[in-house]
Amino acid sequence: MHIPDGYLSPATCGAFGVVMVPIWARAGRGVRKVVTSRYVPLVAIGAAYCFVVMMFNVPIPDGTTAHAVGGVLIAVLLGRWAAVIAVSVALLIQALFFGDGGVLAFGANAFNMAFVMPMVGYGVYQLLTRRVSLTSPRRAAAAGLGGYIGLNVAALVTAVEFGLQPTLFHTADGTPLYAPFHLGQTIPTMALAHLAVAGFVEAILTAGVIAYLQRANLPVLRINHSGVATTDEDLVAAPKLGWRWIAVGMGTMIALTPLGLVAPGSAFGEAAPKALNLRKYHLNAVPDGLRRYAGWWHHTIFNGYDFANDKHPAIGYLISAVFGILAIAIVIAIVLGSLGVYRRHQRPDRIPA
């Protein structure tokens, strides 16, 4: 994901450089506030660690290996602002001393890997670890998922940066001046590579390191998790989300369903293929399959969210919404019941295996 010089226009590089300056300033303040005078060695060695993490070959099936970026791992270990600085410094050393990633493109690289990746990944991690103890396996899994999502969002941002180049920067006869592929090509390519392989490598390394530290070196995890209960037993009972609030949320959504009546027509002729605007999709006739299978299933309770022959469309929508929510709730209750979730909650004194 390291962008070399020459792929992005100088205007793009300049724009990302300008965007990164306030982010670095904010990160500097954020880190200094937390660790005061120990900030320089901690961040410096964090950056060195980040550089080393990028060199780890993670074995994947088929005997091949792949690298991880480690942006989310550093964010979980040292905090997100420290990660911004540590990853930026590691990237700068790679660009300046080892020719990996461009010098002019440093701002763009830092934006993708040192800002977007740790911020998104750490956000996911925090969202999933509210009221989770420090030694819980959920924490390692959340870090892994954070790594997966963080890397993929960073890859998407990179693909957008590449893909905009031929549209924005070309000569009068259409010769692309920088990276030549369009958004329609860059996004699927980057998404495929990162969703299928690189994301998992990132997730494995991130989750693996956190799981290892949970077993072997808990004090180190405390650097960024002060005040988190060590085990599940130490957790203070959480105030439960009241049924009243769930009812209010669901009720609001039910009340808003008639908004669907405002939208004109139907999407891609789903209800009435004849209503399809053929010219808009460059078609000569309604496709065979669509004509044959439209309206194939007739055994519905509320056909088209209808009620009493569509005399009161809004009421039809409301009743459909209530029925739908009840049906989904019953299915979820049956699934959870068959998985034994309720039983486990009723017997907290059970000794875990």
Next chain:
Amino acid sequence: MSTAALAPEWLTAREIALCPCGCIGKRRKANFVEKTIIGAANVLKQAMFSADVASQPGLLQRIQPAVKVVTMLALLMATAVVRHLSILVALYAATLAIAVASGLPLWFFVKRVWLFIPIFTGVIVVPATLNLITPGRVVIPLGTWFGHSVGVTAQGLTSAGLIVARVATSISLVVLLTLTTPWNKLLAALRTMRVPKMFVLVLGMAYRYIFYLLETVTDMYTARKSRTANHRNNTSSGRAFVAATAGATFGKAHALSIEVHDAMVARGYTGNARSIDHFQIVKRDVVWVLACSVTIAATLGVNYALGS
């Protein structure tokens, strides 16, 4: 001329069984342990080689680091705005000439630049030369595909040439700077350029401790390698080992950062970075700046004259 005056020979020599062409010994895919050890050794090799080259006499080695950083940045920007292949080729030729004048072995320099990013770029832009991606005047028709005529366009070829030449020239400029400047001088140059002192301090410490951490990792991997009897890979136990190594390295890195902080405080560190570098601009620096300015002006002038 010896290219490795200081780096020991065993470090720069290739291991016999690891010959990539497979001519000596049986070739097999290196597993993750070997790859990581080789990767770490390569970083060390590259750094030591840079230090060796930077200490040799040559054109760029005699220019003040701060002057070099500024002129290289300016040349990089000029390279980035150029829209004509001929100018980029001329700029690339100029970097070769400077490399020779700075006493860099030419073949090594070319290999270091072209492997692997420009060649990789060349491969990935091949599809972009087709009219499916870059529409334009078809110069090499390749037949039809689902009723559309497919061919290589002039626009696509020009674009591919532009990006490969630009990437190669940009990397050459950066490699020239880093190979001819010792890293501590480069950091000092950043300080004189008003980059925040704290940032330069972090950068310098990070660079220094990369090698310490790499040594730690290499030790753990070498221990693993020497305990492994066969080469069959067990992927899941391998992943567990990688995670444990990375975790243990973080523990060591954190302990190290506390010790380093204590050592800094013991030597009077109060949160302010100080430096003792003083640079003096001499006549040859002025000449170098003038030469670079003329090159940049000529590049931009010709680029403008040739039009878009």
